[in-house]
Amino acid sequence: MSKDSKRKRGQFKEAWIRLKRNKAAMFGLFVIIMLFIMAVFAPFISPYGYDEQHLKMANLLPSWRHLMGTDNFGRDIFSRIIYGSRVSLQVGFIAVGIGVLIGGTLGSISAYYGGIVDNVIMRFIDTLLAIPGTLLAISIAAALGPGLTNAMIAVGVGTVPTYARVVRASVLTVKEQEFIEAARCIGVKDYKIIVKHILPNAMAPLIVQATLGVAGAILSAAALSFIGLGIQPPTPEWGAMLSAGRVYIRDYWHIVTFPGVTIMVTIFSLNLFGDGLRDALDPRLKR
Amino acid sequence: MYKYILNRIIMMIPVLLGVSLVVFSMIYIAPGDPARIILGESASEEAVQELKDEMGLNDSFVKQYLRYVKNIVTKGDLGTSYITRRSVTTEIMDRWPKTMLLASMSVALATLIGIPTGIISATRQYSIFDNLAMVLALVGVSMPNFWQGLVLIIVFSVHFALLPASGFYGPIYWILPVVTIGTSLAATITRMTRSSMLEVIRQDYITTARSKGNKENVVIMKHALKNALIPIITVIGLQLGRGLGGAILTESIFSIPGIGKLMVDSIKARNYPVVQGGVLFIAIAFSLINLFVDILYAFVDPRIKSLYSRKKIRKNKEVCHE
Numbered sequence: 001m002s003k004d005s006k007r008k009r010g011q012f013k014e015a016w017i018r019l020k021r022n023k024a025a026m027f028g029l030f031v032i033i034m035l036f037i038m039a040v041f042a043p044f045i046s047p048y049g050y051d052e053q054h055l056k057m058a059n060l061l062p063s064w065r066h067l068m069g070t071d072n073f074g075r076d077i078f079s080r081i082i083y084g085s086r087v088s089l090q091v092g093f094i095a096v097g098i099g100v101l102i103g104g105t106l107g108s109i110s111a112y113y114g115g116i117v118d119n120v121i122m123r124f125i126d127t128l129l130a131i132p133g134t135l136l137a138i139s140i141a142a143a144l145g146p147g148l149t150n151a152m153i154a155v156g157v158g159t160v161p162t163y164a165r166v167v168r169a170s171v172l173t174v175k176e177q178e179f180i181e182a183a184r185c186i187g188v189k190d191y192k193i194i195v196k197h198i199l200p201n202a203m204a205p206l207i208v209q210a211t212l213g214v215a216g217a218i219l220s221a222a223a224l225s226f227i228g229l230g231i232q233p234p235t236p237e238w239g240a241m242l243s244a245g246r247v248y249i250r251d252y253w254h255i256v257t258f259p260g261v262t263i264m265v266t267i268f269s270l271n272l273f274g275d276g277l278r279d280a281l282d283p284r285l286k287r
Numbered sequence: 288m289y290k291y292i293l294n295r296i297i298m299m300i301p302v303l304l305g306v307s308l309v310v311f312s313m314i315y316i317a318p319g320d321p322a323r324i325i326l327g328e329s330a331s332e333e334a335v336q337e338l339k340d341e342m343g344l345n346d347s348f349v350k351q352y353l354r355y356v357k358n359i360v361t362k363g364d365l366g367t368s369y370i371t372r373r374s375v376t377t378e379i380m381d382r383w384p385k386t387m388l389l390a391s392m393s394v395a396l397a398t399l400i401g402i403p404t405g406i407i408s409a410t411r412q413y414s415i416f417d418n419l420a421m422v423l424a425l426v427g428v429s430m431p432n433f434w435q436g437l438v439l440i441i442v443f444s445v446h447f448a449l450l451p452a453s454g455f456y457g458p459i460y461w462i463l464p465v466v467t468i469g470t471s472l473a474a475t476i477t478r479m480t481r482s483s484m485l486e487v488i489r490q491d492y493i494t495t496a497r498s499k500g501n502k503e504n505v506v507i508m509k510h511a512l513k514n515a516l517i518p519i520i521t522v523i524g525l526q527l528g529r530g531l532g533g534a535i536l537t538e539s540i541f542s543i544p545g546i547g548k549l550m551v552d553s554i555k556a557r558n559y560p561v562v563q564g565g566v567l568f569i570a571i572a573f574s575l576i577n578l579f580v581d582i583l584y585a586f587v588d589p590r591i592k593s594l595y596s597r598k599k600i601r602k603n604k605e606v607c608h609e
Contacts, residue, residue, distance in 0.1 A: 119298075123298065123301060123302055123305070124305070126302045126305075126574065126577065127302050127305035127306050127309060128309075129528075129573075129577065130302055130303070130306050130570040130571075130573050130574045130577070131306060131309075131310075131566055131569065131570050131573070132528035132529060132531045132532035132569065132573060133528065133529065133532055134529070134532030134533065134535060134536075135531070135532050135535065135550075135566060135569060138535070138550075138554065139310065139313050139562070139566050140313065142313065142314075142317055142554055142562065143312075143313035143314065143316050143317045145317075145318055162525060165521055165525070166518070166521065169517055169518055169521050170518065172517075172591070173517065176590060205479075205482065205483070205518055215428055215429060219431055219432065222431060222433075223433070223535075223536055226433065226536060227551055227554055227555070228555065229554070239431065242431060242433070242434055243433070246433075246437055246540075249437050249440075249441060250441070250445060253441070256434065256437060260430075260431055260434040260438075263429070263431050263434070264426070264429045264430055264431070265429075266429075267428065267429035268425055268426065268429040271425050271428065271429065272425070275421075278482070
C-alpha cells in the first residue's frame, strides 16, 4: 500500500514537472488563477458596485473612469464583469462536475460490464442523449424555473450523456487490450480494473471533453439567460450581459464586446490548461 | 448485423417513450396553469376550471400521459398550440426542413474543415500548421456562438453590407448562420480528430505498418485514421445534436423561421404543447442519427462488429482458463 501510494505521488509529480514546461498550459493556469482571485476578491477589486446605476452616464464608451464603458443603465461594465466571474466560474465548474461524475460513472460501468447492464444504462443515456444538450438544459430549466442553482442542475444534467458516451467509447477500446485481460487473469477485482487500469488509459478524451465542457456549460448557462431561463438580473453574468447588450450592438459595440471577450479568454485559458494537462498525464508520452 | 439493426430500431421505442415521459413530466411540473395561460390573467376562476375540465387537465398524471402518447401514436397529434390554435404537428412540419438544413449544412462544413485539419495537425505535431490550427480551433470553441453571430452581422451585414442579416430565403442567406454554427463545431471535430489520431499514431501497429515499407499516406489514411475514427464519429454524431441545439439560438439571432425560433418564442409565451412537441420531434430525429452512428461503428471497427454479432460469448474468461 505504502509502496503503491509512493509510486502514485511520483507519477503526479512527474506530470506536474511536464506541465510546468508547457508555457501555453501555464499561461492558461495563470489566467484561471487570476479569474479565481478576481471572483473571490470581487468587492475589493471592482471600482463600482455591480448594480450601481447612473442613468445620466448610460452607454458611455470606455474611458479611464470606466475602463470598459457603461451599459444602458449606466452601470460600470468592468465591475459587472469582475462580479460576473463569480457566477460564470461557479456555473461552469459545478455543472461539468455534475456531468463528469454521473456521466463518467455510467459510461465506464456500461462499457466494462456490457450485456444487460450496458443496455439498460445506455437506453437511459439514449433517452437523455436523444435531446440535444442545449435543448435538454432549456427543457429542464423551463420546468425547474429560473435561478442559479436550477441553471447549474439543468446544464449539468444536460452534459451527462456526452460524458457517458465519450467515456464508454474509450473504455470500449481500452478494455479490449491485452493488459486488461492480463489483469483479469491474475484475479484483479472488477472495480479495481476499471478505476486503476481502464480509466487512466481512457482519460485523455474525457479531459479534452471536460475542458471543452466548461466552455459549453458557461455557454449553455448564457443561452438559458438569453431566453430568460437562467440567471436573473440584476445578478451580473457574462452571458446575460451579452444578451442584454445585444439590442444595442449596432450603436454601442462595447456593451457586448467586453463580456464576449471575457468569456473567450476564460474558455481559451481553460482549454490551454486542459490540453497541457492531457499531454502531461498521458503516460505514453514518456520517452 | 441486420438482426442488430432491427434490434436497435425496436430498442428505440422504449427510448422514445422515455423521452416522451421526461418531456411530459417536465412540462407537467412547470410553473403556470395552461388554462390560465390560454384565458389570460383576467379570466374568472370558473372559466379556468371549466377549460381545465375540457382539456382534461384535472385528470391524473398517468391518465394525461397515456392520452398524450395515444394521440401521438394513433393520430400523430402532438397537441394544439395555445396561441395559434393550430396543430403542433403542422407548426413543426412547416419549420422542420429549415432547421434540419441549417444543422446538417453546419455539420458538413464542420466535418470538411475538422477532419483534414485534425489529421494534418496530428501528423505534424508541434509544427507551425499544428500550432496555428490549434490556436484557431481554440478560438473557435472559446467564442460564444451567439456572440459570433452578432459579430458576423456587424461585420458582414452592417459594415460591409455583403450578406443579409436575417431571413432564410436562399443560399446567400444561409452563409452567416451556417458559418456561425459550423465553425464552433469544426473546432470540436478538429480537436477530437487530432487527439484521437495522436493516440493511434503511437501504437505499435503503426510502427509495424511503416516498417513494412508502406507509404506514409497509406499508413495515415488506412492504418491510423481507420482506427482513430470511432471517437471522431461519436463526436460528429454529437455535433449534429449540438447543431440542432445551436440552431435554437442562431435561428433567433438571424430570424430564421425554424423549430428553434418557434421553441424560443413558445417558451417565452409558455406555449407548452409546442415546446413539448418540439423537444419530442427533435429527439426522434436525433435518435435516428444516433442509431446511424452506432451502425457506422460496426463498419469502421470489425472488433465492434464481431461484438454485435456474437454477444453471448464471454471470450475473456475462456481465454483465462485455457
